[in-house]
Amino acid sequence: MNVLLVGSGGREHALAWKINQSPKLDRLFIAPGNAGTQSLGTNLQISDTDIDGLLQFAKKNDVGLTIVGPEAPLASGIVDIFTDAELPIFGPKAAAAKLESSKSFAKKVMGKWGIPTASHVSFNKPDKAIAYLDEITSFPTVIKADGLAAGKGVYICKNKAEAVSAISEIMVSKVFGNAGKTLVIEEFLDGWELSAFAFTDGNSISELVAACDYKRIGEDDTGPNTGGMGAFSPPPIWDQNMKDTIMDLVIRPVIDGMRTDHEPFMGTLFAGMMITNEGPKVVEFNCRLGDPETQVLLPLLDSDLLDIVESCVNGTLESSDVKWSSNSSVAIVLASGGYPNSYSTGHRIGGISHRDEKTKNISRWHHN
Ligand code: AMP
Ligand code: GLY
Numbered sequence: 001m002n003v004l005l006v007g008s009g010g011r012e013h014a015l016a017w018k019i020n021q022s023p024k025l026d027r028l029f030i031a032p033g034n035a036g037t038q039s040l041g042t043n044l045q046i047s048d049t050d051i052d053g054l055l056q057f058a059k060k061n062d063v064g065l066t067i068v069g070p071e072a073p074l075a076s077g078i079v080d081i082f083t084d085a086e087l088p089i090f091g092p093k094a095a096a097a098k099l100e101s102s103k104s105f106a107k108k109v110m111g112k113w114g115i116p117t118a119s120h121v122s123f124n125k126p127d128k129a130i131a132y133l134d135e136i137t138s139f140p141t142v143i144k145a146d147g148l149a150a151g152k153g154v155y156i157c158k159n160k161a162e163a164v165s166a167i168s169e170i171m172v173s174k175v176f177g178n179a180g181k182t183l184v185i186e187e188f189l190d191g192w193e194l195s196a197f198a199f200t201d202g203n204s205i206s207e208l209v210a211a212c213d214y215k216r217i218g219e220d221d222t223g224p225n226t227g228g229m230g231a232f233s234p235p236p237i238w239d240q241n242m243k244d245t246i247m248d249l250v251i252r253p254v255i256d257g258m259r260t261d262h263e264p265f266m267g268t269l270f271a272g273m274m275i276t277n278e279g280p281k282v283v284e285f286n287c288r289l290g291d292p293e294t295q296v297l298l299p300l301l302d303s304d305l306l307d308i309v310e311s312c313v314n315g316t317l318e319s320s321d322v323k324w325s326s327n328s329s330v331a332i333v334l335a336s337g338g339y340p341n342s343y344s345t346g347h348r349i350g351g352i353s354h355r356d357e358k359t360k361n362i363s364r365w366h367h368n
Helices: 010-019 051-060 071-075 078-084 094-101 103-113 126-135 160-172 240-260 293-300 305-314 352-358
Strands: 002-007 028-032 063-068 120-123 141-145 154-157 183-187 192-200 209-218 222-233 267-276 279-286 329-332
Touching: 002 010, 002 051, 010 028, 010 293, 010 305, 028 051, 051 063, 051 078, 063 078, 063 305, 071 078, 071 094, 078 094, 094 103, 094 240, 094 279, 103 120, 103 183, 103 240, 103 279, 120 126, 126 160, 126 183, 141 160, 154 160, 160 183, 192 240, 192 293, 192 305, 209 293, 222 293, 240 267, 240 279, 293 329
Parallel strands: 002 028, 002 063
Antiparallel strands: 120 183, 141 154, 141 183, 192 209, 192 267, 209 222, 222 329, 267 279
């Protein structure tokens, strides 16, 4: 089978590495890929948001399965368009991808199906949001742009002045563009943060696996949020009881709820949660694998990824084998100076071959 992998991150490098281990694979194409994926398949000069370009390529090159890494093409409906063209593709349709692309949609789903999450209020006018701050009795409070902001649209505000400035950055300076047309003010959750992942065909759900991801740029978890500076798996508090609780309180109700509401979710459901004194509470849902979580999770997957992905697309996940090893893994992100604000790219990275000699069990994942 020929496989088209969409994306250019370290996540896609890890996916390409795992897909290469499948006996089902003939050719692997990565659009657009990166320096790491070029030794694992053929990088294409098609951007991950050029859905028509991807569709034409898949049609012409006998692509039997397309796997989408990032959220943007999912939110733009790549799965709807490929499915209409009868091309098998792994990921949720746009209506279900709203679990990630709209925080207010996700909150509605959680409210409807009783899934524990932070209490919240949405606003589409800055003055109303600022006026609401007077009702907040305890800080910190959390202010978020409603739309997709690559993990960077969240402000944890220690006092009212910080909250006013966050509202103004999101809605007046529009630092996240249209993602900030609506904002959400929500309760600050205190606890151990972890992310749980499940493969699903919209009905059956695989065994959960979890990772911890460090999102802040600075040492000791300080400074602004990024797309993720490192991750490890499993979290120290991960055990069978935690898995069952998260499956019963969070994952199963979302998947069943989406199906009941005629927006079945097929793909990878990624629940970001805070494990508080009152139990797990959802911070966000993502409709895809995480980056850098994928880089720590896929080395722990003992089963054939193409097998799993195909069975999700075909609705036969129940009869597929999804086995996670009990080993541990860790990933560290190196980013160009200035990240997550403005930063320059294209620098040469040296010293990798030397490191490989010393640490044979360490893989390296390239991000564009
Ligand atoms: P999000 O983009 O919603 O995943 O938020 C990014 C990060 O901000 C999360 O991974 C948390 O570390 C933090 N965060 C978001 N919402 C909350 C909250 N209600 N309470 C505490 N921390 C939060
Ligand atoms: N590492 C967080 C994410 O992929 O959204």
